Amino acid sequence: MATHEIFMPALSSTMTEGKIVEWLKKPGxxxxxxxxxxxxxxxxxxxxxxxxxxxxxxxxxxEAGSTAPVGETIGLIVESEAEIAAAKAAAPAPAxxAAAPAPAxxxxxxxxxxxxxxxxxxxxPAPVAAAPAPVAAPAVTDGRVVAxxxxxxxxxxxxxxxxxxxxxxxNGRIQAEDVEQAAGQPVSVPRVAxxxxxxxxxxxxxxxAPAPAxxAGQTFGRPGETVAFNTLQQAVVRNMNVSLAVxxxxxxxxxxxxxxxxFYKQVKPKGVTMTALLAxxxxxxxxxxxxxxxxxxxxxxxxxxxxxxxxxxxxxxGGLITPVLAAADSTDLYSLSRNWADLVARSRSKQxxxxxxxxxxxxxxxxxxxxxxxxxxxxxxGTGAILAVAASRPVVxxxxxxxIAVRRQMQVNLTADHRVIYGxxxxxxxxxxxxxxxxxxxxxxx
Numbered sequence: 011m012a013t014h015e016i017f018m019p020a021l022s023s024t025m026t027e028g029k030i031v032e033w034l035k036k037p038g039x040x041x042x043x044x045x046x047x048x049x050x051x052x053x054x055x056x057x058x059x060x061x062x063x064x065x066x067x068x069x070x071x072x073e074a075g076s077t078a079p080v081g082e083t084i085g086l087i088v089e090s091e092a093e094i095a096a097a098k099a100a101a102p103a104p105a106x107x108a109a110a111p112a113p114a115x116x117x118x119x120x121x122x123x124x125x126x127x128x129x130x131x132x133x134x135p136a137p138v139a140a141a142p143a144p145v146a147a148p149a150v151t152d153g154r155v156v157a158x159x160x161x162x163x164x165x166x167x168x169x170x171x172x173x174x175x176x177x178x179x180x181n182g183r184i185q186a187e188d189v190e191q192a193a194g195q196p197v198s199v200p201r202v203a204x205x206x207x208x209x210x211x212x213x214x215x216x217x218x219a220p221a222p223a224x225x226a227g228q229t230f231g232r233p234g235e236t237v238a239f240n241t242l243q244q245a246v247v248r249n250m251n252v253s254l255a256v257x258x259x260x261x262x263x264x265x266x267x268x269x270x271x272x273f274y275k276q277v278k279p280k281g282v283t284m285t286a287l288l289a290x291x292x293x294x295x296x297x298x299x300x301x302x303x304x305x306x307x308x309x310x311x312x313x314x315x316x317x318x319x320x321x322x323x324x325x326x327x328g329g330l331i332t333p334v335l336a337a338a339d340s341t342d343l344y345s346l347s348r349n350w351a352d353l354v355a356r357s358r359s360k361q362x363x364x365x366x367x368x369x370x371x372x373x374x375x376x377x378x379x380x381x382x383x384x385x386x387x388x389x390x391x392g393t394g395a396i397l398a399v400a401a402s403r404p405v406v407x408x409x410x411x412x413x414i415a416v417r418r419q420m421q422v423n424l425t426a427d428h429r430v431i432y433g434x435x436x437x438x439x440x441x442x443x444x445x446x447x448x449x450x451x452x453x454x455x456x
Contacts, residue, residue, distance in 0.1 A: 013068070013097050016085035018078045019050065019059055027079045029241050031056055032162055035067045038094055041087055048085070049162075051241055056158070056360040065089045068097035077241075157184035158359045168193040186359055242329035252391045256306075260386050261433060262423040263440035266448050267402045271418060273451040277343070286335070286347040289319045289374060290454045291446055292397060293338025296372055299439040303371050305394040306429045320370025320390070321350075323357055332390065333357050334370045343455045378402065384421040395426040395436070 018028050031049040035041055046058040047067065065087040072084040088097045157165070157172055161184045165172050168189065175192045177184035231237035239247060274287060296303045296317045304313045317339040320332035333353035335346055356362050373396040375387040380401075387398040402420040409415055422443075424436045446453070 012089045013093070014063060014065065014087045014089075015083045016047065016059075016061070016087060018072075018080050018082045018084050020080045025080060027077055029077045030072055030074050030084065032074050033070055033085075034058070037067050037070055037098065038091075039067055040091075041065055041067055051360070061087065063087065066091055066094055068094045069101040071101060157189075158186060158361060161186045161189050161359075164189045240329065242325060242331070246329045249391050250388060253389050256389055256391075257428045258389050258425050259428050259433065259436075260423055260425055261436040261440065262384065262421060263444055264419050264421055265444045266407075267418045267420055269449065270447050270451045271402075273454075277455060280344065282343055282347045283350055285321055285374075285376070286343060286350045287451075287454060288376070288399065289321060289335050289338050289350070290341075290343050290346055291443060291451070292372065292374060293317045293319050293335070293340075294454065295439060295443040295446060297339040298442060299435065301435045302395050302424075302426070302431055302439045304430050305371070305392060306427055311430050314371040316371065318369050318371045320367070320373045320393075322373060322375040322387075323354065326358070331357050331362070331367050332370055332373060333362060333367055334365075336369070373397070374399065378420065384423060386423050387425050389425050389427060393427075394430045395424055398423045398425065 029051040031051050033048045034046050035048070041047060041061050041064060043064045044060055046060045048059050049056055050059050066089075067085065068088045069086040070084075071086070072078050072082070076084075078084055086097050086101055088094055157175075157177065161175075162172065164170075164186050165175070170189050170193050172184060172189075175184050175188050177188055270287070274282070274284060277287070296319075300313055303317055304311050306312070316337050318334050318336045319338040320334045322330050322332050324330050333350075335341070335349060335353070338346065341349070353362065353366060357367070370390070371393060373387070373390050373393055375396060376399040377385055378399055378401040382400050383403075384400045385398050387396045389396055400421040400423075402418050404416050405419050407415060407417045407419070422440065424440060426436050
């Protein structure tokens with residue numbers, strides 16, 4: 011009898027364990043080569059796992075909801091239907107990860123299936139209250155409705171039959187918002203903590219705009235209750251502990267944003283977001299300061315071949331993720347905005363590829379929408395610096411000619427790894443970034 015083991019795959023270089031979100035196949039069902047067998051939640055994404063050998067799923071050793079270390083045996087596949095009974099009888103009962111049998115020598119390779127390609131999204135300048143009525147038919151592959159893991163979980167909770175839901179995602183894939191709409195629930199709109207300058211400023215004559223008390227969708231435990239970290243929060247905890255070993259320093263700068271505000275008003279109707287605008291400014295400046303884009307390694311200072319700006323985004327279910335705007339220095343502003351809209355939408359449904367959240371060379375963190383005056387960000391592992399952006403506010407300033415005027419200004423603070431970046435490097439970077447934002451923001455669209 012030929013029995014092949016399914017192991018918990020490593021979906022990223024930092025993944026040490028994974029959580030089984032859902033088995034897409036039931037014991038006894040046939041598995042085709044390249045067909046998705048289960049959905050696994052890594053530290054920051056849910057991904058389909060597919061088999062490279064056909065056969066029959068004989069036994070599930072780890073039920074949905076279980077967590078197992080990378081390499082742990084989680085299921086068995088046999089080559090013929092006649093072998094199912096014998097393999098199932100010899101297999102231990104489904105159990106939690108700690109009680110699962112140790113993996114034997116692998117004979118079946120299981121790798122995560124790449125998420126379907128996302129079309130270039132046309133960003134809108136303001137959040138939409140509800141998604142438009144879907145018109146695409148449900149995506150069906152080999153008799154199975156194609157849906158995101160989050161959509162499947164939500165459909166189970168709301169009692170919605172996925173076969174009756176029309177998907178609006180790539181290739182008709184069903185999104186969580188489609189399930190909510192089918193169930194008559196309020197449609198969730200991806201929210202991103204983005205904006206500075208004009209995006210954070212209250213409208214003229216309206217006074218101070220109220221800031222949210224916490225990221226929308228965030229849930230909290232009841233008084234006296236202890237709530238376990240979820241998978242994403244555990245990854246954040248590990249990264250923060252690693253950051254404690256890095257010798258960091260902080261340097262701040264005050265940037266006047268009046269010209270940036272005016273330029274943003276011009277390009278916003280064309281779909282440009284403030285996040286893309288700020289990331290572009292940072293990317294262009296980093297290209298002139300490669301030392302600030304560098305990072306420490308075991309052997310020395312590593313200088314990346316590209317300028318990839320990661321932007322911290324708070325997740326609704328806790329924790330944060332850093333989608334990466336690749337080649338931010340050389341990608342045009344409008345494409346960068348479309349890329350950002352796509353990354354945010356897929357990060358909310360946990361459909362990012364590992365390289366889309368783990369390849370940043372520099373990180374941008376913005377709390378300006380909460381009205382904070384200033385803050386210092388913690389350095390993410392593997393990078394040399396992170397820029398914290400605070401709110402843009404009208405202040406009274408003394409001009410060079412001695413006159414007094416009101417200008418909008420924001421505080422930015424750079425946290426840098428002192429093993430790679432020195433004070434002069436950080437100061438020169440911030441000076442050039444301020445010069446670009448204050449005097450030449452229109453050059454970002456060239």
